[in-house]
Amino acid sequence: xxxxxxxxxxxxxxxxxxxxxxxxxxxxxxxxxxxxxxxxxxxxxxxxxxxxxxxxxxxxxxxxxxxxxxxxxxxxxxxxxxxxxxxxxxxxxxxxxxxxxxxxxxxxxxxxxxxxxxxxxxxxxxxxxxxxxxxxxxxxxxxxxxxxxxxxxxxxxxxxxxxxxxxxxxxxxxxxxxxxxxxxxxxxxxxxxxxxxxxxxxxxxxxxxxxxxxxxxxxxxxxxxxxxxxxxxxxxxxxxxxxxxxxxxxxxxxxxxxxxxxxxxxxxxxxxxxxxxxxxxxxxxxxxxxxxxxxxxxxxxxxxxxxxxxxxxxxxxxxxxxxxxxxxxxxxxxxxxxxxxxxxxxxxxxxxxxxxxxxxxxxxxxxxxxxxxxxxxxxxxxxxxxxxxxxxxxxxxxxxxxxxxxxxxxxxxxxxxxxxxxxxxxxxxxxxxxxxxxxxxxxxxxxxxxxxxxxxxxxxxxxxxxxxxxxxxxxxxxxxxxxxxxxxxxxxxxxxxxxxxxxxxxxxxxxxxxxxxxxxxxxxxxxxxxxxxxxxxxxxxxxxxxxxxxxxxxxxxxxxxxxxxxxxxxxxxxxxxxxxxxxxxxxxxxxxxxxxxxxxxxxxxxxxxxxxxxxxxxxxxxxxxxxxxxxxxxxxxxxxxxxxxxxxxxx
Numbered sequence: 001x002x003x004x005x006x007x008x009x010x011x012x013x014x015x016x017x018x019x020x021x022x023x024x025x026x027x028x029x030x031x032x033x034x035x036x037x038x039x040x041x042x043x044x045x046x047x048x049x050x051x052x053x054x055x056x057x058x059x060x061x062x063x064x065x066x067x068x069x070x071x072x073x074x075x076x077x078x079x080x081x082x083x084x085x086x087x088x089x090x091x092x093x094x095x096x097x098x099x100x101x102x103x104x105x106x107x108x109x110x111x112x113x114x115x116x117x118x119x120x121x122x123x124x125x126x127x128x129x130x131x132x133x134x135x136x137x138x139x140x141x142x143x144x145x146x147x148x149x150x151x152x153x154x155x156x157x158x159x160x161x162x163x164x165x166x167x168x169x170x171x172x173x174x175x176x177x178x179x180x181x182x183x184x185x186x187x188x189x190x191x192x193x194x195x196x197x198x199x200x201x202x203x204x205x206x207x208x209x210x211x212x213x214x215x216x217x218x219x220x221x222x223x224x225x226x227x228x229x230x231x232x233x234x235x236x237x238x239x240x241x242x243x244x245x246x247x248x249x250x251x252x253x254x255x256x257x258x259x260x261x262x263x264x265x266x267x268x269x270x271x272x273x274x275x276x277x278x279x280x281x282x283x284x285x286x287x288x289x290x291x292x293x294x295x296x297x298x299x300x301x302x303x304x305x306x307x308x309x310x311x312x313x314x315x316x317x318x319x320x321x322x323x324x325x326x327x328x329x330x331x332x333x334x335x336x337x338x339x340x341x342x343x344x345x346x347x348x349x350x351x352x353x354x355x356x357x358x359x360x361x362x363x364x365x366x367x368x369x370x371x372x373x374x375x376x377x378x379x380x381x382x383x384x385x386x387x388x389x390x391x392x393x394x395x396x397x398x399x400x401x402x403x404x405x406x407x408x409x410x411x412x413x414x415x416x417x418x419x420x421x422x423x424x425x426x427x428x429x430x431x432x433x434x435x436x437x438x439x440x441x442x443x444x445x446x447x448x449x450x451x452x453x454x455x456x457x458x459x460x461x462x463x464x465x466x467x468x469x470x471x472x473x474x475x476x477x478x479x480x481x482x483x484x485x486x487x488x489x490x491x492x493x494x495x496x497x498x499x500x501x502x503x504x505x506x507x508x509x510x511x512x513x514x515x516x517x518x519x520x521x522x523x524x525x526x527x528x529x530x531x532x533x534x535x536x537x538x539x540x541x542x543x544x545x546x547x548x549x550x551x552x553x554x555x556x557x558x559x560x561x562x563x564x565x566x567x568x569x570x571x572x573x574x575x576x577x578x579x580x581x582x583x584x585x586x587x588x589x590x591x592x593x594x595x596x597x598x599x600x601x602x603x604x605x606x607x608x609x610x611x612x613x614x615x616x617x618x619x620x621x622x623x624x625x626x627x628x629x630x631x632x633x634x635x636x637x638x639x640x641x642x643x644x645x646x647x648x649x650x651x
Contacts, residue, residue: 001057001073003046004127007085008120011039015116022109025102029095032112036092036119043085043123050078051493058129067190069136070129076259079335079494080126080252083245083342088119090469091237094350097463098237098357111151115238117144118246125249131180131190138176138249142169142217145246149234161226161233168226172216176253179209196262196499203261207268210257211275218250220309221279222606224302228286231301232294232362236353239294243301244346248338251308255331255498262499264320266417273313273420277427280306284434285579288441289572289602291564292362293352296442297345300388303431304341308334310424311403314410317417319501326409328504329512332491333402339487340395340480344387347473351381354466355446358459364445364564368452373459378447380470385439387477390432393520393527395480398488401516404428434571441567450558482520485513565600572602580605 014035021028050057050073058072092115099108121141128134146169150162183206187194198206216223227247231239258268283302290296311334318327354377355370356362371378387394407428410421451457461467480487492509495501553560573581580603586596628639 001046001059001071003042003049004073004123005059007039007041007043007046008123009039010035010042011116011120014039015113015120018109018112022105025105025108028105028109029099029112033089033092033096036116037089040085040089040119043081046073047078047081047085051075051490054496056497060129063132067132068130069133070191071124071127071133072129073127074497075494076252076256076497077126079491080248080338081123083248083339084119084122084126087245087342087346088115088241090472091115091241091346091350094237094240094353094466094469095235096465098235098353098466107151111148111235111238114144114147115241118148118241122246122249126252130192131184134192135173135177135180138173141246141249142166142173145169145238145242148238148242149230151235151238152233155233158233161229165226165230168216168223172213172223175209175213175216177213179206179213179257182206182209192260195257195260198261200263200265203263204265204267207257207261207263208271211254211271214250214253214257215275216250217253218247218305219279219302220250220275220305221282221302222609224279224283225604225607225610227301228290228295228298228604231298231349232292236294236349236356239297239353240346240349243298243349244342247301247305248342251305251312251334251338254309255312255334258316259497259499266317266320269313269316269318269320270420271313272309272316273424276306276309276311276313277423278306279303280310280427280431281434282575282578284431284438285572285575286602286604288434288438288568289579289581291364293355293364293442293446294349294362296364296438297348297352300348300435300438301341301345303435304337304345304388307400307403307428307431308337308341310334310428311337311399311406314403314406314421314424317410317413317420318406321410321413321417322502323409323413324502324504325508326406326413327501328406328492328495328509329402329409330406331495331498331501332488332504333399333404333406335491335494336402336487337396337399339491340387340399340477343473343476343480344384344394344396347380347384347470347477348388350466350470350473351377351384354462354470355459357462357466359453359455361453361455364442366453367446367456368449368558368561369447370451370456370459371447373451373456374461376461376467376471380467380474381447382443383474383477385443387481389435389439391436393481393523394477395484395487396477397520398481398484398516400428400432402488402512405512437568437571441564445562445564445567449561452558452561478524482517482524484516484520485510488513488516569600569602578605579603580608 014032017035018028018032056072056074058070060068060070063069118141121137121144124137125134125141128137146162146166149165150158152158182202183195183198186198186202219227231243234242280303283299283306287296287299287303290299311330315327315330315334318330354374355367359367383394387396390396390400407421407424411418488509572579582601582603584597584599588596
């Protein structure tokens with residue numbers, strides 16, 4: 001535990017340093033990055049020690065002479081520290097060239113400070129040992145991430161996104177704290193260790209309150225609405241950390257509260273599984289319909305959270321059914337996808353940030369041909385897109401295959417569970433197919449073809465500090481995919497302290513890991529062999545270059561290329577009424593028509609329902625009460641006195 005605290009100390013020192021030296025802009029950023037890399041490296045070392053050791057280490061001290069702050073490091077905590085301490089230093093390095101406006105040195109210094117606070121608070125959330133510690137760390141995490149989203153606060157869209165995120169963060173926290181309050185009312189203790197003694201009926205209430213609260217942070221449908229607004233508003237490296245790492249704190253909370261309650265109830269696994277299937281399917285459908293690349297990636301995070309929940313729900317059902325293989329591979333696949341998603345989603349957001357910096361647009365249809373002009377960014381994003389689509393031989397396939405394995409194992413369980421497992425398998429297959437469609441759209445429209453705007457035509461590769469993290473994460477996607485054995489063993493180690501988890505036979509784990517690795521390496525070898533054969537076949541031959549066939553047009557232009565909308569809209573339209581597609585077409589009304597317009601937009605039914613069913617009526621009621629706010633200070637004092645008098649009648 002001392003090593004872990006040392007890591008936090010180094011990180012805190014590095015976070016305070018920019019506030020003192022912001023006038024030395026590049027020096028400030030360089031020292032900050034060095035301290036962040038050092039602190040996160042120490043934190044990774046502490047997590048590794050905890051995973052190798054079966055001992056749970058704890059530390060506690062009094063706070064305000066009333067409460068006790070307690071933190072402990074077990075296998076589950078140590079696992080969630082790995083994405084925190086792996087992705088955050090890469091994001092810090094990325095920020096060196098991304099945040100390159102010296103005239104905003106003060107704002108940049110504050111942003112770096114809050115970024116450090118976010119890293120520390122996420123680490124403390126995963127190690128919190130009682131209600132007070134968890135609540136304090138959770139609130140610090142939410143507030144620091146709010147300030148990071150508000151970096152470009154001068155823009156109205158950024159302010160609206162920040163306020164929306166803050167509302168959802170605090171609403172989610174209210175549900176979490178309500179769950180803790182119910183637990184405290186039955187235990188009289190702030191300790192998590194007392195949760196197991198709560199009556200079974202109360203445990204169900206606590207779990208579902210926590211599921212809503214943690215689900216809001218994770219981005220579970222329908223409480224995901226803040227994601228597609230906050231991620232585009234935040235700087236791209238912050239979007240990478242929020243989507244790749246921070247929303248996983250919601251997943252951690254769900255799994256942790258399930259383990260603390262020590263209950264084997266089928267309703268837990270069924271509920272998590274259903275939420276996962278809905279989030280996965282609708283998340284990727286909405287992503288498919290988006291033209292803003294960062295909004296697309298935000299909805300893709302909803303999809304991947306759905307995949308993670310499908311794995312976790314399958315694991316919970318496996319625990320209920322006393323099926324060790326189903327439980328083990330369900331939870332293990334879920335956690336491995338947590339790690340994999342933190343890598344490839346952070347890579348994709350950083351790639352989007354690089355494109356945004358060079359083209360000044362997030363609109364996919366204004367890009368095109370970028371892989372020729374930004375080769376490192378383009379090739380890294382291609383690897384990320386293949387990984388996020390769950391295709392071999394990269395890392396996204398490994399976690400999803402383990403979830404498939406657990407779900408197929410669940411088909412042997414009698415009763416309605418087998419039907420749920422069948423639906424889970426179908427959902428995973430649909431999600432995978434739609435993800436391939438979505439990211440072929442991204443790569444095809446943004447990186448291939450010809451430039452669709454002058455900015456895209458003049459784009460160039462970003463600086464080393466931005467490309468290096470992307471290359472590292474792309475390499476990690478490949479390494480985990482072709483050498484999965486140590487990473488599969490890692491996730492099974494992290495399950496050691498989850499209540500109700502029975503050890504899976506080592507030969508089953510080793511056999512599956514070995515076969516997955518062998519298949520991935522074989523696919524990669526075949527791919528390399530085909531490229532070598534292509535080179536050999538063209539040796540000594542002249543390769544002619546010419547314009548792309550224009551389908552009979554004598555002067556083809558970039559506007560004749562597929563747009564993202566034309567590529568994906570027929571698929572999105574298939575999912576009505578769960579997806580609302582708005583089309584505006586002015587039509588052709590004359591023999592010699594003038595310019596016509598045709599636009600299509602995919603709207604989120606959850607957001608529409610919230611605006612029409614909650615926000616609209618609430619604003620209408622508040623508008624009628626506006627007369628209360630008249631500016632008369634004497635009447636304001638009268639309101640306070642009247643409120644106190646009324647409250648005295650109830651005390």
